[in-house]
Amino acid sequence: MTETAHERRGADRIRSVLAPLGVAAVTGAAFAFVGSVDPNQPGHYPTCPFLFLTGLYCPGCGTLRAMHALAHADPLTALGFNPLAMATIPFLLFWWGRWTLRSWQGRPARTTLARPIYLWAFLALVIVYWVVRNLPFGRVLAP
Template sequence: MIVGAVAGVLRRFSPAQNSLYPRCPIYEVVHLKCPGCGGTRALAALVQGRFIEAMHLNALTTLLLPIAAAYSFQWYWRFARSGVDRWPPVSHAAVYAALAASSIFTVLRNLPLRLFQ
């Protein structure tokens, strides 16, 4: 129900056209895009079926969404079967890999475009 509500809000109130959503404080202060910049707009694009646009807005969010969904489903499955209300454990390697991917993504998205031409 929560996912449906969030999808409905994103579909009804586009982040690109509404001031309902907060602005990134990191971008406002240092004018560099953090790993989450564009994530809400990417989710709104996904809700409307525009995958390419979502990748352009925030590839990290778009690519990690299925992993987050699978992890959430695993929690729900454990909770429904045994009533255990704890998140499944995450290995240290997975945490370090996510931090590394996030750091690399942040550096790459803030490089001047002329380096890639």
């Protein structure tokens, strides 16, 4: 008994979205773990190495607490812990959705996440955020 071209196409479609669905599953599991294991309680997660060595906040400091707050449907608290991480979430969801749709349609995956100018601009934003959140007037950005 041979499979039809239609069955083969359906199986190929399912196989093509396994990678995006796998990323979603791992991300969902990590999000659920951070939502259930409170990063505000000492001893659950290691200290940020940059914070430990320098006493300064890195761009990622507060992200675990922000995700914990988000998992508990508290976006304002999450925004207070790490506004840059919260602002990045919609872009990550967009790129994941685009990847999933392209995979489902059988179109080739894009070789770049975004145009280089956007990636350089984001890197510059991260560096400015990193510096400003450690200055006295930027304490509002500190976790």
